[in-house]
Amino acid sequence: MSTSPKKQNDRRVEANVRKSRQEFLSLGDKAKQPRRITKPPQEPVRRSVRLRHSCHEWSRNTQHEHRYPSSTKNTAGKEFQSKPPSPPQVNDRKRKRPQDTEEPLHFRAKLRRRSQTFLAAEDTPIQGPASDAAKNEIDPIRNWIQKGYWPKKYFNQDISMSSLLPRKKSTSSLRRKGPSDEKQKEEESAPYVNPRYQTILETKGSFMKKAPVGITDESSLLNKALLNTDQMVPQNSLFRDDLFDTTCEKIQCENEPRVIRDIGQLIVPSAETLATYGATNLEHLVETVNKGWNKSIPFYGPRPQPDYSAGFRRSAFTDDQLEKLKPFIGDWDDTSFFMATDTMHFPFLTCEVKCGEVALDIADRQNAHSMTLSVRGVVELFRAVKRENEVHREILAFSISHDHTAVRIYGHYALVDDDKITFYRHPIHNFSFAALDGKEK
Numbered sequence: 001m002s003t004s005p006k007k008q009n010d011r012r013v014e015a016n017v018r019k020s021r022q023e024f025l026s027l028g029d030k031a032k033q034p035r036r037i038t039k040p041p042q043e044p045v046r047r048s049v050r051l052r053h054s055c056h057e058w059s060r061n062t063q064h065e066h067r068y069p070s071s072t073k074n075t076a077g078k079e080f081q082s083k084p085p086s087p088p089q090v091n092d093r094k095r096k097r098p099q100d101t102e103e104p105l106h107f108r109a110k111l112r113r114r115s116q117t118f119l120a121a122e123d124t125p126i127q128g129p130a131s132d133a134a135k136n137e138i139d140p141i142r143n144w145i146q147k148g149y150w151p152k153k154y155f156n157q158d159i160s161m162s163s164l165l166p167r168k169k170s171t172s173s174l175r176r177k178g179p180s181d182e183k184q185k186e187e188e189s190a191p192y193v194n195p196r197y198q199t200i201l202e203t204k205g206s207f208m209k210k211a212p213v214g215i216t217d218e219s220s221l222l223n224k225a226l227l228n229t230d231q232m233v234p235q236n237s238l239f240r241d242d243l244f245d246t247t248c249e250k251i252q253c254e255n256e257p258r259v260i261r262d263i264g265q266l267i268v269p270s271a272e273t274l275a276t277y278g279a280t281n282l283e284h285l286v287e288t289v290n291k292g293w294n295k296s297i298p299f300y301g302p303r304p305q306p307d308y309s310a311g312f313r314r315s316a317f318t319d320d321q322l323e324k325l326k327p328f329i330g331d332w333d334d335t336s337f338f339m340a341t342d343t344m345h346f347p348f349l350t351c352e353v354k355c356g357e358v359a360l361d362i363a364d365r366q367n368a369h370s371m372t373l374s375v376r377g378v379v380e381l382f383r384a385v386k387r388e389n390e391v392h393r394e395i396l397a398f399s400i401s402h403d404h405t406a407v408r409i410y411g412h413y414a415l416v417d418d419d420k421i422t423f424y425r426h427p428i429h430n431f432s433f434a435a436l437d438g439k440e441k
Contacts, residue, residue, distance in 0.1 A: 191301045192365040201365075204300050206372040208364065211393070211415055211424040219395040223411060223428050239266050248434050251404045259404050260307060260353050267402050267433075268351045271310050284316035286344050293347075295339035296373050304340075304350070304370035311340055311347035337377045347374045351400045360401050360408060367399035371412035372423045379414045379421055388416045395426060405434040 191197055198208055233239075238247040251259050265273070275282040292305040314322065325345075329336045340347040350370045352363035374397040382388045395411035402408065411426040 189362065189366065192362050192369070195361070197301070197365050198368075200300060201368060201372070205421065206299070206368060206423040208368045208425055210426055211413075211422070213393065213415070215395055215411070215413055215426050216393045219393070219411065219413070219426075222395065223426075227429060234266070237266055238262055248404065254355070254404070256307070256353050256355060259355060263404070264308070264351075264353060267407060268308055268349075268400055284313055285310055286313040287311075288341055288344060291341060293340040293370070293373065295335055295341050295344075296377075297335045297337055299369065299372050299376065301369065304366070304373060306350040306366065306370050307353045308349075308351040309340065309344070309347050309370070310349040311344035313343060314345070316345070337380050340373075346377055348397045349399070350374075350397075351402070354401070354403050360403055360406065363401035363403075364408065364410075367401055367410065368412075368425060371397045371399050371410075371425070375412050375414050375423055376421070379416060383416070392416045398428075399425075406430075406432045 201208065238244070247262060251262050254262075270287060271282045271285040272287050275285070287308065287310045288306070290305065290307055291309075292303050293309075294303060296303065317325070325338065329339060332342065338345055347370075350367050352366045354360055354363045378396045379388060379391055382391050391414065393413055393415060395413045397412045399410045399412065400407065401410075408430050409428040411428050413424055413426065415422045415424065
């Protein structure tokens with residue numbers, strides 16, 4: 001039975017409707033899925049010769065500016081990595097190149113890698129030679145780059161120098177209204193009367209004896225030369241042959257001032273008096289008589305006040321030497337290692353006069369204290385310039401103790417052992433000028 005044309009047409013319509021519905025549903029499903037946007041491949045960046053030259057100069061200058069960071073290198077390094085400097089702007093009026101704005105990123109990454117490499121190299125310990133001395137050596141430039149300060153060894157000399165600076169006098173010294181000799185000599189000498197004062201000096205590093213190693217050969221030769229040199233005998237003095245015995249008898253039971261007046265300058269002649277009589281080589285010396293060493297930095301106990309002392313006046317030094325000494329001498333109200341009084345620099349001779357055998361021991365203690373200060377000043381001066389070995393075991397000062405009959409002569413020196421300084425005395429001569437009819441006078 002054949003199908004009518006009308007039914008065939010209806011079937012074709014239904015088929016088309018179903019097909020259209022399926023296509024519509026298929027399009028709806030595809031619409032629900034997100035679409036990807038594919039970026040076309042980027043063409044190579046075109047660089048002109050001028051742009052390449054500018055970027056190269058910018059990169060080189062930036063590396064040069066950040067080559068030596070300061071002591072805050074960690075902070076600066078992070079900031080440098082996170083915020084690099086912007087590249088120079090290149091103006092091109094002929095054409096616009098948006099892609100060229102991405103150009104600095106390449107250089108930033110490159111510069112960041114170089115900065116990290118340099119900072120890592122800074123943190124690497126300095127590799128020295130295999131020797132121990134080289135291992136302990138510090139490169140001052142590298143130390144300053146890494147740590148921001150110079151090695152401490154360059155300031156050790158300044159520290160040692162600061163210990164030599166002058167110091168202010170005590171309040172009691174400033175309250176004294178008159179010269180130092182107004183204070184009673186007995187009060188000044190009181191601590192020296194006690195034999196234990198010698199023990200106290202030893203605890204401070206000053207010994208009234210010879211050191212085990214002794215003095216240098218040069219100092220021994222000097223002592224012999226001084227003893228063997230013929231001295232000029234003064235004319236018309238109380239030590240004249242026909243007056244000598246009478247003089248010794250008259251001062252036998254007298255006090256110190258009388259002994260000093262009659263025979264003091266015959267035992268220890270006055271340097272200034274000899275200069276007045278024509279000894280031009282002594283014109284630069286200055287002396288004191290019973291004057292306190294108020295300008296000297298104390299060692300222990302009362303300030304020295306020798307019966308006689310000699311040192312150098314300002315004229316003994318050149319202007320350049322005085323200028324170098326000025327920071328260590330200070331003002332009038334300062335004390336110094338290098339001064340005894342306001343006018344005496346580097347005292348080198350003291351004399352103490354007593355009466356009686358036991359009293360000479362007191363004089364020896366007084367001289368030991370005074371000469372400790374004298375030798376200390378010279379040694380400290382040489383230590384300040386790293387030449388202390390030149391005065392090691394060398395006699396630097398002399399002292400004389402005497403009464404109405406006997407004389408004791410000592411030389412004073414120091415032993416320098418690294419930072420430790422000890423003081424000793426060397427007996428040069430001990431004699432009685434009254435014995436053997438005045439042979440040793």
